[in-house]
């Protein structure tokens with residue numbers, strides 16, 4: 001039997017080093033900054049933490065050594081990212097945060113050598129940030145074949161026009177990966193779009209606003225593209241490949257989100273158990289009450305499933321196996337686990353949970369977006385069912401669509 005959940009020494013080593021750094025440096029710094037309430041203090045403090053991470057060799061863990069990363073595969077990254085997810089900015093401090101993490105992977109696998117030198121290297125070095133602009137306000141993001149932003153080749157230049165929104169990290173980014181329609185009549189419709197690397201200081205690239213969300217302003221921007229001219233070499237991944245590139249980017253990027261969400265959920269559960277153990281009422285503490293114990297157990301069960309799903313999906317990606325069904329199931333399950341665990345933790349805190357004296361309200365508002373980003377719940381459910389039906393039709397069993405080669 002080849003299945004062995006014993007972690008190789010290099011994985012426990014890096015997990016422990018990241019855990020230690022998050023527990024003793026990143027977490028305490030965030031707590032201190034939160035208490036101080038001075039927003040201007042965050043930027044220099046995070047810069048300092050990033051320098052420390054780099055000096056400690058905990059930098060860009062998902063990128064190859066030749067670019068200055070740690071060359072960890074998806075399995076090891078699951079452990080690193082879960083540790084990062086226990087803090088707010090841990091992933092940013094290690095330079096493996098969304099959307100840069102996904103953009104780095106995409107550049108590594110789809111970029112020309114010139115694009116890698118020009119965009120990937122400074123991104124991995126932490127010299128710049130990037131963003132990914134696919135979703136638009138006027139058409140359904142769940143169906144990218146309907147994107148309206150256009151790119152037309154004119155005099156050796158691509159000219160882009162359109163409006164994007166929820167372009168996370170756009171303000172302050174050096175470049176954007178923009179998905180635009182180049183071939184409106186292409187068949188299949190997925191071949192209508194292409195990807196472009198657009199430098200954000202290009203004339204016509206205008207940030208209209210930082211969208212106010214239920215979790216505040218998170219640099220999720222609305223961006224207007226008006227006659228944005230980029231050279232032919234800005235085409236990224238080949239003409240008509242925008243959809244394929246987006247999907248290739250989103251598979252592992254979705255899983256990276258799930259890994260971080262495990263850490264978020266674990267933190268909420270720890271807050272819940274701690275509170276339940278000390279809050280006295282009706283002759284005991286909350287943790288003595290069966291109703292609360294069941295809530296805790298539901299969290300533990302769901303989190304355990306989530307961890308197994310993340311590790312299995314990471315294994316599939318790492319070993320070059322088909323992963324789409326498992327990643328879709330994982331994304332749906334982990335996003336909903338994060339939501340439910342955080343909501344239960346808030347409930348157990350009573351009015352305190354609803355107050356801003358603890359972070360749970362903030363965590364819950366952020367958790368809600370997990371069910372929308374990188375494919376809304378219903379999109380994943382649809383894809384999961386389609387695969388299930390297809391696998392059953394071709395093999396007479398659903399086995400192949402309920403966790404490949406598991407049981």
Ligand SMILES: Cc1cc2nc3c(=O)[nH]c(=O)nc-3n(C[C@H](O)[C@H](O)[C@H](O)COP(=O)(O)OP(=O)(O)OC[C@H]3O[C@@H](n4cnc5c(N)ncnc54)[C@H](O)[C@@H]3O)c2cc1C
Pocket residue numbers: 099131132133134135136139140141142143165166167168169220369372373374375376377378379382
């Ligand atoms: C915090 C945040 C950050 C984001 N960052 C980025 C980013 O950096 N770059 C980027 O390009 N986009 C980003 N997005 C956008 C995100 O990818 C889209 O919100 C998502 O793809 C859904 O698209 P939509 O919002 O247009 O919803 P729509 O496509 O209009 O769908 C609305 C709802 O319809 C339901 N639905 C959809 N399809 C089906 C179906 N087949 N059957 C049944 N129900 C269905 C779902 O419940 C869905 O929520 C971000 C969004 C959020 C909230």
